[in-house]
Amino acid sequence: MVNGERARGTTKSGGTTRTAAKKPTPRKKATTDRSVANVADPAFVQLLTPDGERVEHPDYSVDFTDQEYRDLYRDLVIVRRLDTEGTTLQRQGQLGIWASLAGQEAAQIGSGRALAEQDMVFPTYREHGVLWTRDIDPIMPFGLFRGVDLGGWDAQKYRFQGYTIVIGAQTLHATGYAMGITKDGKVGTDDGEAVIAYFGDGAISQGDVNEAFIYAAAYDAPVVFFCQNNQYAISVPVHKQAKTPLFKRADGFGFPGVRVDGNDVLATYAVTKVAMDRARHGQGPGLIEAFTYRMGAHTTTDDPTRYRDKSEEEEWRLKDPVARMRGFLEKQQLADDDYFASIDAEAAEHALSLRERVLTLPEPKPSAIFDHVYPNGSPLLDAERAEFLAYQESFEGSGH
Amino acid sequence: MLQSTIGKGVNLGLRRALEDDSKVLIMGEDIGRLGGVFRVTDSLQKDFGEDRVIDTPLAESGIVGTAIGLAMRGYRPVCEIQFDGFVYPAFDQIVCQLAKMHNRSMGKIALPVVIRIPWGGGIGAVEHHSESPEAYFAHTAGLKVVACSNPNDAYWMIQQAIASDDPIIFFEPKRRYHEKGEISDDGELGGAFPLHKARVAREGTDCTVVAYGPMVRTCLDAATAAEADGRSLEVIDMRTLSPLDMEPVYDSVKRTGRLVIVHEAPSNVGLGAEIATRVMQECFYSLEAPVLRVTGYNTPYPQSRLEEEYLPDLDRVLDAVDRTFAY
Numbered sequence: 001m002v003n004g005e006r007a008r009g010t011t012k013s014g015g016t017t018r019t020a021a022k023k024p025t026p027r028k029k030a031t032t033d034r035s036v037a038n039v040a041d042p043a044f045v046q047l048l049t050p051d052g053e054r055v056e057h058p059d060y061s062v063d064f065t066d067q068e069y070r071d072l073y074r075d076l077v078i079v080r081r082l083d084t085e086g087t088t089l090q091r092q093g094q095l096g097i098w099a100s101l102a103g104q105e106a107a108q109i110g111s112g113r114a115l116a117e118q119d120m121v122f123p124t125y126r127e128h129g130v131l132w133t134r135d136i137d138p139i140m141p142f143g144l145f146r147g148v149d150l151g152g153w154d155a156q157k158y159r160f161q162g163y164t165i166v167i168g169a170q171t172l173h174a175t176g177y178a179m180g181i182t183k184d185g186k187v188g189t190d191d192g193e194a195v196i197a198y199f200g201d202g203a204i205s206q207g208d209v210n211e212a213f214i215y216a217a218a219y220d221a222p223v224v225f226f227c228q229n230n231q232y233a234i235s236v237p238v239h240k241q242a243k244t245p246l247f248k249r250a251d252g253f254g255f256p257g258v259r260v261d262g263n264d265v266l267a268t269y270a271v272t273k274v275a276m277d278r279a280r281h282g283q284g285p286g287l288i289e290a291f292t293y294r295m296g297a298h299t300t301t302d303d304p305t306r307y308r309d310k311s312e313e314e315e316w317r318l319k320d321p322v323a324r325m326r327g328f329l330e331k332q333q334l335a336d337d338d339y340f341a342s343i344d345a346e347a348a349e350h351a352l353s354l355r356e357r358v359l360t361l362p363e364p365k366p367s368a369i370f371d372h373v374y375p376n377g378s379p380l381l382d383a384e385r386a387e388f389l390a391y392q393e394s395f396e397g398s399g400h
Numbered sequence: 401m402l403q404s405t406i407g408k409g410v411n412l413g414l415r416r417a418l419e420d421d422s423k424v425l426i427m428g429e430d431i432g433r434l435g436g437v438f439r440v441t442d443s444l445q446k447d448f449g450e451d452r453v454i455d456t457p458l459a460e461s462g463i464v465g466t467a468i469g470l471a472m473r474g475y476r477p478v479c480e481i482q483f484d485g486f487v488y489p490a491f492d493q494i495v496c497q498l499a500k501m502h503n504r505s506m507g508k509i510a511l512p513v514v515i516r517i518p519w520g521g522g523i524g525a526v527e528h529h530s531e532s533p534e535a536y537f538a539h540t541a542g543l544k545v546v547a548c549s550n551p552n553d554a555y556w557m558i559q560q561a562i563a564s565d566d567p568i569i570f571f572e573p574k575r576r577y578h579e580k581g582e583i584s585d586d587g588e589l590g591g592a593f594p595l596h597k598a599r600v601a602r603e604g605t606d607c608t609v610v611a612y613g614p615m616v617r618t619c620l621d622a623a624t625a626a627e628a629d630g631r632s633l634e635v636i637d638m639r640t641l642s643p644l645d646m647e648p649v650y651d652s653v654k655r656t657g658r659l660v661i662v663h664e665a666p667s668n669v670g671l672g673a674e675i676a677t678r679v680m681q682e683c684f685y686s687l688e689a690p691v692l693r694v695t696g697y698n699t700p701y702p703q704s705r706l707e708e709e710y711l712p713d714l715d716r717v718l719d720a721v722d723r724t725f726a727y
């Protein structure tokens with residue numbers, strides 16, 4: 001259970017004249033402090049301190065049962081363990097590449113668990129944690145990373161669209177999808193539908209993302225833009241591309257923005273729930289900036305020692321999202337050592353099963369190259385496929 | 401003479417361009433401290449500063465659009481697009497703006513912008529990292545398009561492209577970045593082999609094989625294999641894709657009577673179609689066989705486990721050569 005309101009009163013809650021002409025205020029010169037994009041802001045929502053201390057926020061709160069708290073912790077541990085397995089599999093040559101979510105577990109689990117079953121997710125390539133919260137078999141994206149398939153899962157069935165690698169593109173798709181929800185009259189009630197679009201602090205520079213903001217605002221689309229500010233776009237720190245806290249951008253587009261402690265699973269849950277409920281009730285889009293940290297490399301092909309200091313990583317390690325939730329459970333005496341051990345064991349089992357199944361993912365047959373290029377087929381491809389098969393056969397038994 | 405690689409060749413060429421002309425700028429995603437995801441700009445920011453080697457925001461339309469503005473202001477920007485599949489957000493700026501500005505300004509504005517694109521497949525990457533979009537750009541009047549295939553060309557061609565007043569799309573064969581070769585780095589730019597000229601990469605007498613970029617190596621290997629079978633292939637490295645330099649091709653086909661064109665990009669409306677048509681017009685009476693193409697299939701680039709089936713390889717090149725002899 002959650003209650004809460006938008007953190008800042010820039011927008012009417014009624015939703016009729018949300019973008020009514022505000023007088024443009026002259027833009028204040030940003031300070032030259034390069035870390036300006038990172039400064040703490042009163043809108044930074046936190047419900048759990050790095051030590052696992054429960055704190056209150058005037059606008060956001062959660063009210064979970066003991067079991068629900070434990071379940072959140074279980075999610076965090078399992079997705080981290082599965083993610084580690086992804087990295088290991090890649091190191092062992094079993095995946096082409098892996099994009100680790102390490103450090104971003106709370107942002108993904110909190111937001112993912114706040115979604116209603118009917119909501120639709122538009123992920124990037126890193127949302128393995130959100131995928132887990134949709135009760136999807138975690139092996140689902142591994143075909144893509146192993147290179148045996150193209151992803152290609154049933155997005156409608158799972159309410160989880162394909163991973164998108166082209167930065168920012170999915171935010172426009174999410175917005176259009178949300179516009180369709182409005183056209184279908186599926187907003188305005190408790191069981192209305194809403195959409196969540198994930199993207200990064202680098203992506204927010206893209207034209208597509210800014211156009212998505214424009215469209216979402218213009219059409220009051222029921223979409224929540226969930227920006228995981230993990231401080232880096234590969235090697236480029238956020239302060240090099242943004243001179244204002246990212247959540248504040250929402251203001252200029254005409255919808256509410258909020259910054260949440262992205263390593264606090266309770267807070268990410270609370271803000272996402274509020275924003276999604278606003279959207280599903282027809283009150284338009286929202287932007288959430290989950291302030292977090294990419295604890296590992298950008299992907300397994302990256303080497304962060306070239307561009308950031310170990311000391312920075314160590315600093316963020318003190319805010320670890322998984323340890324924080326464990327600290328909370330311990331402080332509140334909601335779980336004991338046996339419980340933690342059992343969760344670790346369960347996570348290890350999931351990882352083992354994942355590993356075994358990744359290793360036996362079926363190899364594609366070569367002619368799969370020609371599959372699914374057009375819904376209505378193509379004579380050019382039919383001919384090419386036939387030629388290809390004949391060529392392949394010409395090698396059979398010829399010693400090649 | 402310097403032992404080097406293609407990636408290092410581009411790096412050294414960029415370095416020399418930065419030294420020679422204070423108006424040269426390098427800009428792109430992750431090109432500064434990281435040195436680019438392929439390390440092609442390694443150390444350049446350290447040595448030339450953040451003002452000249454610029455880590456841009458993550459926005460390709462922004463990279464090219466602001467490069468255009470910088471060029472209007474007298475700079476010579478060299479943009480890096482991180483991977484071939486990520487050039488499309490900049491497509492309007494390249495095709496509508498960069499390509500046409502000289503024409504629209506009725507000759508008053510020249511935009512000496514170079515857009516470097518690590519390009520093509522063969523590195524086992526996930527989707528959008530292995531594309532061959534050269535035909536889009538070669539199709540666009542106002543752009544020049546070149547592709548390097550060896551360290552020496554990488555070194556000289558990038559400098560020539562930067563020195564040119566034309567907007568140039570500069571393709572680099574990413575899977576060959578580590579391929580070794582010699583650079584003759586002592587001459588002057590003016591003395592280098594011209595940018596917009598094709599070159600015979602290996603002489604032969606029986607069949608002409610035309611390629612560019614990553615496929616040059618494949619075709620040279622095919623020629624070596626063919627030699628063992630007693631067949632002599634002439635391999636031509638096109639180097640310039642727009643404008644095409646056809647003379648060496650005509651010359652060769654008139655001697656061999658046979659032509660196989662090889663590129664990774666799909667065949668449909670690709671460079672091969674253009675080259676074949678011109679050869680047909682110019683060498684009709686010399687041809688002993690139809691011109692054949694060996695290309696990627698007309699599908700999206702496949703999942704990495706199938707890329708070896710997708711990409712033209714030595715066997716497919718030799719198979720096509722065999723077929724030209726079957727006529």
Ligand SMILES: Cc1ncc(C[n+]2csc(CCOP(=O)(O)OP(=O)(O)O)c2C)c(N)n1
Binds near residue numbers: 298
């Ligand atoms: C259009 C486009 N340009 C460049 C890339 C290469 N690239 C992949 S991830 C990335 C950085 C993304 O940073 P951010 O949006 O912060 O997301 P994060 O990876 O940190 O989760 C870049 C530049 C891409 N995938 N798509």
Ligand SMILES: [Mg+2]
Binds near residue numbers: 201229231232
């Ligand atoms: Mg990021």
